[in-house]
Amino acid sequence: IYSQPAEIRKLFFIKELNFKGKSYLPQTLLMAQNVVEVLYLTNSFRKIYLTLFEENQTIGFFSFLDDIHRAEHLIPYYHCFHAQTVSPKVCLAPSGIINILGDTYFGEIYTEKRKARGQIDALQQYGYDYSIEKIKAFLGEHDVNIANFEAVFSLEKQSPLVHKKSFILKADAEQTLAAFKNIHLNHAVLANNHLKDYGDRGLAYTLQQFDRTNISYIGAGTNQKEAHSYFEITFNDKYYAIFNGYWHRDTAYLNYDFYALGPKSGVACLNGVLLEQIGRYKQANPEHKVIVICHWGIDFKPITKEQSKLADILTQAGSDLVVGHGAHTIQPIKVINQKPVVFGIGNAVFNSNGEYTEQNALPYGCIARLDLSKDRLRLYPIYTNNLKTFWQPRPVNEDDFSEASSYMTSLLTPENYYAAQDDLGFYVEMSF
Known part of the structure; x- marks a missing residue:
């Protein structure tokens, strides 16, 4: 043939x-x-x-044994890179603290729409630093601070997906990255459903801007091997590997061409090579802790069956901790195969209006704070209803914490966690 x-x-x-x-x-x-x-x-x-x-x-x-691994992601990878291994991006954690933030976008597109309607918002009135003011205390200068940047930088005026995709999120590179640097946001995870909103050129430009400002990133690349790079963090002779992927969506694959496949640019898919990678990494480094940051879930909805199935495979493959985002609201924590899975930490700063009331969803996100000296995870809920806070998320008060923590721990037994308060706010803590 x-x-x-x-x-x-x-x-x-x-x-x-x-x-x-x-x-x-x-x-x-x-x-x-x-x-x-x-x-x-x-x-x-x-x-x-x-x-x-x-x-x-x-x-x-x-x-393939089943469809969850997704042949369409594994086959191009092995044809192009079968003889090569993916190299990590090595970083130090001087303080022994890793902070993970959920969906993060200053909301320029939403601001444009409000402006056109004659509405004032925080970005117009106070600029980029305002929205992050009340949560920047979490991000220490010597911490590893990681955010899911859920937008794209682009010089193009119009997206190639303009008539295909409902939400196209474009950000201002200079202002966004200056705000990130001001609060010591030094790492980004990029495997999500917006990084290729402006096609290959937008993705390439975005990566260049992160490189230019020395913000290290994983989850996207100019080819599939590059997109599957991971962070390897050392602290006191201990090693932690952080992987990042966006779950497989047929629309993102067929209509938007979002995934890095063989020589093509895009984001890393959770369902493909990543599952193989984690298994191989854990086999080669059984003493290292593996953390997987997943972009998955349906906006404002509870945990889906596919999330649960993926979490089961990830924890079997070697993940010691799974932290998810993507639904723009918190989702419960579950212990699967003796490993904690935080299905959804919601938004950090994400300056849409939010749809919490219409969707009957809880108006909270979470900051996940890992203490590497004790291998403990603390989850600090934050209040993220922008219309109530004028686009300035804040740590929760006692009543909010009661509501948020009850929902987050609803699938746990009391011996799995405890709740307390410190100078940063109320938190739920567990080991990983």
Whole structure:
């Protein structure tokens, strides 16, 4: 087949077939992408893929136990990088503290819309530093401070997804990164559903801006191998690896072309190579702690079945702690395979209006604070209802904490955690 002329070869790799007025799509989504050519074979027991990557003339033969691993992410990776290992981004944690912030975006797009309606908001009135003022105390100068940057920097005027995607989040690079540096936000996780809102060029420009300001990042890259880099943090002869991925969504894969696949740029997929990586890393380094930061979940909704399934696989593969965000509200904590899974820490600073009332969701986020000297995790709830705080999230009061912590710990037994207060605020603590 592969030696035939192109017009004949195309007959074997049909992206869409129209027959008698009906449209037929391939049985496997992998055939809808142009990274590799695929022959799809199957019987009642298993799916088998025979694949070719024309650029380097490699042939693959793949069979998967289940769909959760996602053939469409693993196959391009092995064709391009099968002989190479992913290298970490090494960093020190002088204070022994890692702070993880959820969805973070100063909201320029939302501000533009408000401005057009004649409405004032915090960004117009007070600028970029205002929104983070009441939570910056968490971010020490010598801590490892990590935020999920949920937007993209771009020089383009219009997104290639303008008629396809509902929310396209563009940020001002200079102002955003200056605000990040002011509060010692020195690391970013980028595997989410907005980093490629301005296509390949927007992604490349965003990575350049983070590089320019010495903010280290994982979760995205100009190819799949680069996107799957991870942080390796050392503290007092102990090692911690932090991985980052965005769960597989068919829309992000087929319509938006969001994932890094083989030589193509994009974000790291949680369901693909990452699961393999974590297993291999833990096998090679059983003494190291593995932390996975996941972007998953449905906006303002409880934990989904797919989140639970992924959490089960991640904790079996070797994750010692899973921290998730993406639903823009908190989700409960669960102990799975003796490992804590924080399904959702919600927003940090995310300057939309929020839909807490309409969606009947709790108006809280969380700052996850890891103390590496004791391997303890503290979760500090913050109040994130922007319309009530004028876009300035703050640590919760006692009543808010009672509501937030009750929900967060609803799937735990009392011996798994305890609640207390320190100079930063109220928190729920557990070991990892």
